Amino acid sequence: MGSTSRWLDVEVGTNEIHLDSLPSNVVVADIHNDNEFKLVVGDFGKPNEGPKIKIFKGAMQMADMLLPDLPLGVVCFYASETSPKSAPLIAVAFSSCVYVYRNLKLFYKYYLPSIELNKSELDVWKQLKDPVNNNEESIILLTKKLSSIPTDVLSRQSLSFLALPMDQKLEYLDTIDEDPKKLQPEISCVTTMKLSSNDKHAVSCLVIGSESGHVDKAVILLKHGSTEGRHLFSTEEHIVAIEVMTFDNSIMVICCDKTLSSYTKKGKKQWWLSLEHRPVAMCLVPVLHLGVTLTAVALSSGHVYLYDGKIKRDTVFVRAEFNGQAAGVDLGNPSVGQKPWMIPKKSKLFLEQSMRERENATAMYETFQHDLNKLRLKVASTLIEAHTRSDNTLAVGDLESIKLAAETKSVVGLSVLFHLTTSYKVDTPYIKVPLLSPGCKLRFRTKIEEIFSENMNPDILFRSVTGQGGEGSMIKILLLKAGKCRPVLAANVQMPPTDPLLVPYDKMQPSGFKGDDVADF
Structure with a gap:
C-alpha cells in the first residue's frame, strides 16, 4: 500500500486471540442495541475446552458461551417489531438443530423434522x-x-x-441391537431473509439449508409458495460464496477455479474475472456517502479485493499467521485471557462483591449467625412478654354497658370472669361461653352496680373532674380457657362515676349514706 492509501495499518494482538472457525461462523451485529457493533464468532475451540460463541469489541473479548457441538453457521436477526427495539437474536446452527440466544442466554431450540426411512x-x-x-x-x-x-x-x-x-x-x-430409525437431515448452511422491509431493524426469518448427499454446482431460485425451485445457472466448479447486488439484483459468484462471475437475475452470465489466488469468502460493502456498493473478495493469500462491478477499486492486505509455531507462539504456555475483558460497570460491581464474599466467607457467616440469634432472642422475649401480660385497655363512655365480642374458629371451654373491688357488684360475675363455630359472634350483657360506703367522700361522684377514683374504679375482665392457668384475653375497664342526679338529695349527706345503699347505672 502506498502513502495515499485510504486504509490504516492496524496490528492486532495475535498472541492473545486464538480462533479456529469458518467464514459462515463470523458475523458483525449490534447485539445490545447500543449502536456499537460487536464481532460474533463461532469458535471450534481446543480439544480440552470445546466450541464456544465468542463476542469481541475491537480486539477485546467481552463474553463467551459454551456450545454443545461444532457450529456450522452463525447469524443475527430481529424477530419482533416491539418499541423500543429489543436486542437481536443470535442463531447458531449445529448438526440438525438451531440454538437461538437472546441477551447472550439460550432462548429457543429448533430441531429439523426427521424423514421416514426407505x-x-x-x-x-x-x-x-x-x-x-x-x-x-x-x-x-x-x-x-x-x-x-x-x-x-x-x-x-x-x-x-x-x-x-x-x-x-x-x-x-x-x-447393533436395533434397526435404523428415522433419517435426521444435516444442516449445511443458514442465513436470514427480511420479511417485509429492507430496514436494518426489520423482522427477519431464518432460512436453513440441509444436505442431500449431492453437490449440484447450481444456483436455484426459490419463490414464496412454490414447492420447487427454478434452475438459474450451473457452474463448472464448486461455488464458494454467492451474493445478490441490491441495485440491479445481479448475482455475484466465486468458485473454486479462482473465478469471480456475474449473472443476471435470469441466469445469464454477464462477465467473469480470474483471481490470483483461491477465494475463501465474499461479502457486500455498501459505501453510503458515495452511494455505491462494492464487492469484497477475500483470498487465501490474505488479500481482500474490492470490486465495483468488474473494476477493482482497492486492495487490502491482511497479515495473519495461521500456524502458531510459525508465528512464534508458545503453544505450551498459551496467553489466552491475559488481557482483561471489557466488563460492564454493574457486572464488575457484582464480581467484586462476589470476590469479597469468597475472601471473607467465615467472618460473614459468623456475623449472620450472631444477628440471627439476636433476632430469635428478641422474638422469643416479645412473645413471652405478650403472653405474660395478656391484657389491653378498653375505655367506654358514661352509662355504657360493658361489651365483649370474640370471633374464633370452633373453640370450646371459654368463660368470662369479672375481677373487681368491693366498690362494685356484678349480677353475673362468671359467664360460660358456649361452643363457638367459625365466623360466629356472641354478645353477653350483665349489670354492674356501684356500692357506696358510709365513709365515702361525695367528691367521688365528680371523679371525672377531680381525677379521684384510682384503682378502685377499675374492673378487669378476663377471658379464660379451660385447662390453662393464664387468661387468653384481658381487658381493663375504667368505670364512669355515678350520675349525682340519680341519687336522692338526702343520700348526698354524709349521715345519709349506709353500707347497703346501691346506685344502679
Whole structure:
C-alpha cells in the first residue's frame, strides 16, 4: 500500500486471540442495541475446552458461551417489531438443530423434522439381522442391495456399515441391537431473509439449508409458495460464496477455479474475472456517502479485493499467521485471557462483591449467625412478654354497658370472669361461653352496680373532674380457657362515676349514706 492509501495499518494482538472457525461462523451485529457493533464468532475451540460463541469489541473479548457441538453457521436477526427495539437474536446452527440466544442466554431450540426411512433399507436391515444371513456371501449380496439405494435417503447407520471393510461388518452387526430409525437431515448452511422491509431493524426469518448427499454446482431460485425451485445457472466448479447486488439484483459468484462471475437475475452470465489466488469468502460493502456498493473478495493469500462491478477499486492486505509455531507462539504456555475483558460497570460491581464474599466467607457467616440469634432472642422475649401480660385497655363512655365480642374458629371451654373491688357488684360475675363455630359472634350483657360506703367522700361522684377514683374504679375482665392457668384475653375497664342526679338529695349527706345503699347505672 502506498502513502495515499485510504486504509490504516492496524496490528492486532495475535498472541492473545486464538480462533479456529469458518467464514459462515463470523458475523458483525449490534447485539445490545447500543449502536456499537460487536464481532460474533463461532469458535471450534481446543480439544480440552470445546466450541464456544465468542463476542469481541475491537480486539477485546467481552463474553463467551459454551456450545454443545461444532457450529456450522452463525447469524443475527430481529424477530419482533416491539418499541423500543429489543436486542437481536443470535442463531447458531449445529448438526440438525438451531440454538437461538437472546441477551447472550439460550432462548429457543429448533430441531429439523426427521424423514421416514426407505422401505428397501429397512428390509435389507431385517435380513442382515437374521442369523441365517450371518455369512460372508449373504452379507456381500445384501451390501450390494444397500448400495443400490441412493445415498441421500440412507441413514447414518447404513452409511457407516457401507464404509466398513468386510472383516469388520460382521462385528458391526453384532454390536447393533436395533434397526435404523428415522433419517435426521444435516444442516449445511443458514442465513436470514427480511420479511417485509429492507430496514436494518426489520423482522427477519431464518432460512436453513440441509444436505442431500449431492453437490449440484447450481444456483436455484426459490419463490414464496412454490414447492420447487427454478434452475438459474450451473457452474463448472464448486461455488464458494454467492451474493445478490441490491441495485440491479445481479448475482455475484466465486468458485473454486479462482473465478469471480456475474449473472443476471435470469441466469445469464454477464462477465467473469480470474483471481490470483483461491477465494475463501465474499461479502457486500455498501459505501453510503458515495452511494455505491462494492464487492469484497477475500483470498487465501490474505488479500481482500474490492470490486465495483468488474473494476477493482482497492486492495487490502491482511497479515495473519495461521500456524502458531510459525508465528512464534508458545503453544505450551498459551496467553489466552491475559488481557482483561471489557466488563460492564454493574457486572464488575457484582464480581467484586462476589470476590469479597469468597475472601471473607467465615467472618460473614459468623456475623449472620450472631444477628440471627439476636433476632430469635428478641422474638422469643416479645412473645413471652405478650403472653405474660395478656391484657389491653378498653375505655367506654358514661352509662355504657360493658361489651365483649370474640370471633374464633370452633373453640370450646371459654368463660368470662369479672375481677373487681368491693366498690362494685356484678349480677353475673362468671359467664360460660358456649361452643363457638367459625365466623360466629356472641354478645353477653350483665349489670354492674356501684356500692357506696358510709365513709365515702361525695367528691367521688365528680371523679371525672377531680381525677379521684384510682384503682378502685377499675374492673378487669378476663377471658379464660379451660385447662390453662393464664387468661387468653384481658381487658381493663375504667368505670364512669355515678350520675349525682340519680341519687336522692338526702343520700348526698354524709349521715345519709349506709353500707347497703346501691346506685344502679
